[in-house]
Amino acid sequence: MPSISSVPQGYTAVTPSTTTAAKAPGVATDALGNPVRVPKQTLDKDAFLQLLVTQMRYQDPSSPMDTTQMMAQTSQLTTVEQLTALVTSSQAAFASQQQLSSAALVGRQVAWTDPVTEVTGSGAVSAVRFTADGPLLRVGDADVPLSSVTGVTAPAAS
Template sequence: MTIQPIAPQPVTAAGETSQAAAVRAPVQTMDSEVFMSLLVAQLKNQNPSAPMDTNQMMSQTIQLSMMEKMQELTTNSQEGFSLQMRQAAAQLVGQSVDYTLTDGTTGTGIASSVSYSGAVPTVKVGDLSIPLDSITGLTAPAAP
């Protein structure tokens, strides 16, 4: 009779073993801290008789700065777009709106309120919560 060894299982906080706890997803992004640590390691380990080209080092530093500014610009653009969607949804309250749902259902009704709880604002029309990107038309109510 042969005895099979039992592989150790990782233990979770509750004391239970978990196969999923052993799997760790690798980091796929490179931020400024990683770049700087690589640059410092490169400087520490360079050959003293053939030091790193300062033009190359400046070029890498400029590229890092440009990358950080592009990320900042992207974040600001996303925040601006989110604000525009919220403003557009708020302006629909009290208006007659036409909508087309994902299943192809169309309808018309008065927008009574707006919710910002999701990624896309939703407009309450009757009993339905319609995503802002499903609104297909707008009609101002007739003046009394």
């Protein structure tokens, strides 16, 4: 790195200590604090589109890409977008269905088994709490995940 005295007049020397790297998604810093790009672990429609554009940019002008190939790749991009939208809407529908199903269990008797400790229990569902991991049923003093319920019966007659 040039010394500060060798920097032309009117310019400021930039050193690692005088620069700041903005924290952007997918960007980390190395041991010196320099920004380092962290690659994505999955391919999405943006990555697919980037590959297609790069392929077109660097194609040989004397033998351009076949239009049939171009149309096939474009339709694949459309398919990837539609599948992504379908997965997103399916996940939302499943979450809504879980919430409705668990809310319908309030007041009912449930049996449950903890998959880790293999402890079993039963009791009336008094409340439902919705979390990022799924619905939790309040049974007595325990919070029971909906996935641990092994049986449901009608509420006891009073």
